[in-house]
Amino acid sequence: MIVIRNRDLRSVIKVAVPFIIVPLLTFAGSVVFDQKRHIIISLAIAVMALLLFAAGFERKTTGSRRLVIVSVMTALCFAGRFIPFLKPISALTIITALYLGGEAGFLVGAMTAVLTNFYFGQGPWTAFQMLAWGLIGFIAGLLAEPLKRKKALLLIYGALAGVGYSLIMDIWTVLWYAEGFSVKLYLGAIVTAIPYTLSYAVSNVLFLAVLAKPFGEKLDRIKTKYGV
Numbered sequence: 001m002i003v004i005r006n007r008d009l010r011s012v013i014k015v016a017v018p019f020i021i022v023p024l025l026t027f028a029g030s031v032v033f034d035q036k037r038h039i040i041i042s043l044a045i046a047v048m049a050l051l052l053f054a055a056g057f058e059r060k061t062t063g064s065r066r067l068v069i070v071s072v073m074t075a076l077c078f079a080g081r082f083i084p085f086l087k088p089i090s091a092l093t094i095i096t097a098l099y100l101g102g103e104a105g106f107l108v109g110a111m112t113a114v115l116t117n118f119y120f121g122q123g124p125w126t127a128f129q130m131l132a133w134g135l136i137g138f139i140a141g142l143l144a145e146p147l148k149r150k151k152a153l154l155l156i157y158g159a160l161a162g163v164g165y166s167l168i169m170d171i172w173t174v175l176w177y178a179e180g181f182s183v184k185l186y187l188g189a190i191v192t193a194i195p196y197t198l199s200y201a202v203s204n205v206l207f208l209a210v211l212a213k214p215f216g217e218k219l220d221r222i223k224t225k226y227g228v
Contacts, residue, residue: 013055017048018106018138026127030175038124042114045130049110052138056103065228069219070096070104077112081120085199090161091207092215093137098148099219100228102141109133125172132168136161148216151209158208162200166193 022045029041057066073096080088089112097105113129114122140147140157147154170189171181178185190197222228 010055013052014103017052017055018102018135022048022110022131022134026131029127030124030172031180038126039122041124042117042122042126042130045110045127045134046114049107049130049134053103053107056101065226066100066104069100069222069228070107073100073104074108074111074115077108078116081112081116086203086206088203088207088211089133090136090165090200090204091158091211093133094140094147094154094158094161094204094208095212095215095219097137097139097141098144098212099216099223102138102144105137105141106134107137109135109137124176125169128169128172132165135168136165151212154208154212155205158204159201162202162204163197165200166190166197169193 025041025044025048029038053067053070073092077089077092080092089109093105093109093112096108110130110133113133114126117123117126117129140161143157147157167190170186170193173189173193174181174185177189
């Protein structure tokens with residue numbers, strides 16, 4: 001397990017990876033590289049997600065224990081994607097971030113996308129899914145304290161996360177359809193995707209309402225027991 005000890009470097013990584021490097025890789029993969037090289041972009045984002053995760057802890061033992069928990073949450077997300085219609089991926093990613101940090105949330109979201117797409121199909125869209133689910137988790141980690149204190153805020157965030165996921169995926173839809181970005185087409189894609197956007201938002205709210213408390217209690221106990 002890599003440990004990044006320099007605090008300034010960790011701070012730079014925590015900003016650059018989710019908000020600069022991964023978005024640039026995502027868009028580069030869709031407009032610069034051909035579809036045969038999409039897996040390179042996805043793997044590069046996975047490496048960046050691991051680097052971000054490593055920047056979230058100082059001690060090797062703590063990071064190793066956290067990685068085990070993150071692996072379990074990723075496995076649950078993987079299984080959850082096979083549930084028809086309503087899926088718990090975003091909700092579990094958010095819960096992970098609330099109790100293990102935004103870096104862990106980003107890793108769970110990003111890895112869920114790339115791993116499940118080995119079954120559902122890899123493509124340039126994988127990078128957009130990795131970015132969308134990763135950011136949902138990372139931002140949840142930044143807002144962890146208020147989201148854990150007030151359930152209403154958590155549910156609102158879940159709904160907004162569903163909308164945000166759809167908006168990011170609509171960018172990919174436009175790039176795929178027009179081979180370039182068009183505001184007019186993007187607005188059309190948003191309108192067309194309203195039923196899917198609503199399903200994402202409703203799914204997040206329902207799963208957070210049901211899973212946030214029991215999962216949170218268990219993660220808190222694990223953190224206390226193993227000093228994560």
